[in-house]
Amino acid sequence: MVSARVSQAASAESTKLDELYRRHAGGAVRLAYLLLQDRTVAEDIVQDAFIRVAGRLIHLRDPGAFDAYLRRTVVNLSHSYVRRRVVERAFLKRETAAAERGTGSWPSSALEDREFLWGALGRLPERQRVAIVLRFYEDLAEVQVAEILRCRPGTVKSRVSRGLEALRQEMRGDQP
């Protein structure tokens, strides 16, 4: 009797986990990918974040709350990852090689423009990149971004503005 109940509860929990993952993981991986520009790392980060958040909040009834916790955890874990420099080192290696290959050639087509911008976004300081992704991809208000990054809305505004200015300079071919 007891074992039947336990297996019933385990099955319900499993269904709930599946549902949570299907609903939230895709968006979370996209966010991590835009922050880190590496799909594999992004998936790892989201899996870690999911374990942490689902471990605590599986029984939350408000899906919006789960999403907010997951998003914040993804941003924090991405930040930790960058701080550990694992991503930065690999990224810098790749970028150095790419720069050596493409010295002197500025983007000439729309596709090249986008890839150039993508690279420039990756070269931004992490704080500016996170602020830009949360503002322009997640469409969050400055106040919401500030809440996730635990800073003031004015700081978010200035990080976005500086980041965009650096991107403009790179697109124009100026030294940032």
Place this chain on the structure above:
Amino acid sequence: MNDVDDQVRDLLREKAHDIPPNLELPRSLSTRVRRRIALNAFAVTIMVIVVAAGAFGALRGFRSQPSETAGTETCTSAHLRAITSMEGAAGSREGTIELTNTSEICALKGTPALTIFDHDQHPIVSGITFVSVAPQWQVAGTPQPPGWPVVTLAQDESASVRIRWSNWCQEDNATPRWQIAIPGSGKVDVEGIDTTNSPPCNGPDLPSTIEVGPFEPNEG
């Protein structure tokens, strides 16, 4: 070329499509999450037990201070009977308050507080000084009793507290009621009080002092 804001917005949306919107939960991840849930539940359970045990221990300690009496329950005022016996000694009165355990085995430790009352049943708080002094066994130079400062009392066994009172000059000489406070418990009315318990007046300008010793095994 559009402004970089729009370009960035478009780029991010386009790049996001590299990732499919709905991902299936990998089986290994499901196991890891379940393990985490179980771990969290375990941690919460342990925390609740620790907090509850701490609260229970604190409450018990507040009531009876069991840790200070080496595992034996501390004697409570409800199970103690106090009787004093005083006699004259060079301008003062000295003697003991004997505390008898009327219940199951328990222990006493420390120095009790003594309160004396006037005829109106008010505690006398001015003109008198209470001083903690050494136990009788130290004064007498006898070996330290086993277990002291914890005094363990089986049923009907008793402990004693040394008292020495000097210079009582208040007009109404009688102090008809005394109470002895048991650490961690309540107070016990002391029996055997009469006016002869009060010492003579040696000088109204001199302080009245009551010396109180710690609990010690009753020699008798």
